[in-house]
Amino acid sequence: MDWDDLRIFLAVARDESLSAAGRRLGMDASTVGRRVARLESAIGSALFLKTPQGYALTEAGERLVAPAETAEQAAQAAAEATRREAGISGQLRIGAPDGCANYLLPQIASAMCAAHPGLEIQIVAQPRVANLSRREADMAISVSAPDTGRLVVQRLSEYRLHLAGQADYLAGHPPIRSLDDLKRHAMIGYIPDMIFDRELDYLSATGVASAVISSNSVSVQMQAIRAGAGLGIVHGFAMPFVPELRPVLGDQIALTRNFWLLRHADDRASRRLNLLAEELAGRIRQEIQRLEALLWQGA
Incomplete structure (x- = not known):
């Protein structure tokens, strides 16, 4: 499973919108949609249900949030470990x-x-x-x-x-x-x-x-x-x-x-x-x- 796809999944879960997630991530909404679809295909389950209010998590999506956030924290920790000790960037x-x-x-x-x-x-x-x-x-x-x-x-x-x-x-x-x-x-x-x-x-x-x-x-x-x-x-x-x-x-x-x-x-x-x-x-x-x-x- 690609961490970058999990990152996109979390953005959509938090913003409940492909376009809002795209703005957060610096990519267009169609790309966000394709990446979500790719992750859903890899998992074999739908992660979101499209509603008039936006993108709502399915049960499978709800189950994926916690492990995705764990992966996010690990990625952040790895990035911090590579930064210079002398400064904050x-x-x-x-x-x-x-x-x-x-x-x-x-x-x-x-x-x-x-x-x-x-x-x-x-x-x-x-x-x-x-x-x-x-x-x-x-x-x-x-x-x-x-x-x-x-x-x-x-x-x-x-x-x-x-x-x-x-x-x-x-x-x-x-x-x-x-x-x-x-x-x-x-x-x-x-x-x-x-x-x-x-x-x-x-x-x-x-x-x-x-x-x-x-x-x-x-x-x-x-x-x-x-x-x-x-x-x-x-x-x-x-x-x-x-x-x-x-x-x-x-x-x-x-x-x-x-x-x-x-x-x-x-x-x-x-x-x-x-x-x-x-x-x-x-x-x-x-x-x-x-x-x-x-x-x-x-x-």
Whole structure:
């Protein structure tokens, strides 16, 4: 049995689509289909059932997943054994909520790639947690620690959020001395039914029931606040990138959250991923501390 065919099988099983698996593997969908058919012929059983929702595993396909993943881990271990001890190379895909993906990971990825010239980092900004079982990413950053799934969960760092407004907006609207004053101001926040984690429900801390402008994206919310559309809760580490913003009611609204690093349990034995996770965690902590310090230096 060809390992490369098993690799293609796993991609289809995880993506439930020939075209999506092809994009992951860098080949066209028809080639993926032919390789799956070749594997099915070699095994003597159908591995997938085509449905309106995509490609679903048959019973034979379900039985093949575990040995195929064992072969995948062995192939990864063999590849790691041939790499230079002095450096870390290859591709690393990180899934992250867009606040982290926009304001932390670009400079962290730049530093890591400079330190490891053979490293290629892909940042997937998502309004949800990346599905590691389907291998959407090698590791994921989350705002809460999941209690289900075959995952290795590591606390990364605490971070702070602040109510903020654009300087001109604040100068041109009624003064804000208490939470009650917020009722006279427009608020920016998340779309309520698109909050994928309870830790993102920031608006309740302000006592204001609804937002005038809402988005499932932290970056869109930030740009709306920057445009003077109203007040909103923003990451402290993001505020140095938008110097027009000013903290509001800092003594009355103080939110603290945590970032968590998630990895698939099967990757625990990967020396390469262990080293990358350790470096990523350290750099995230340092960058949050650096940016939050800059915020108060400029206050």
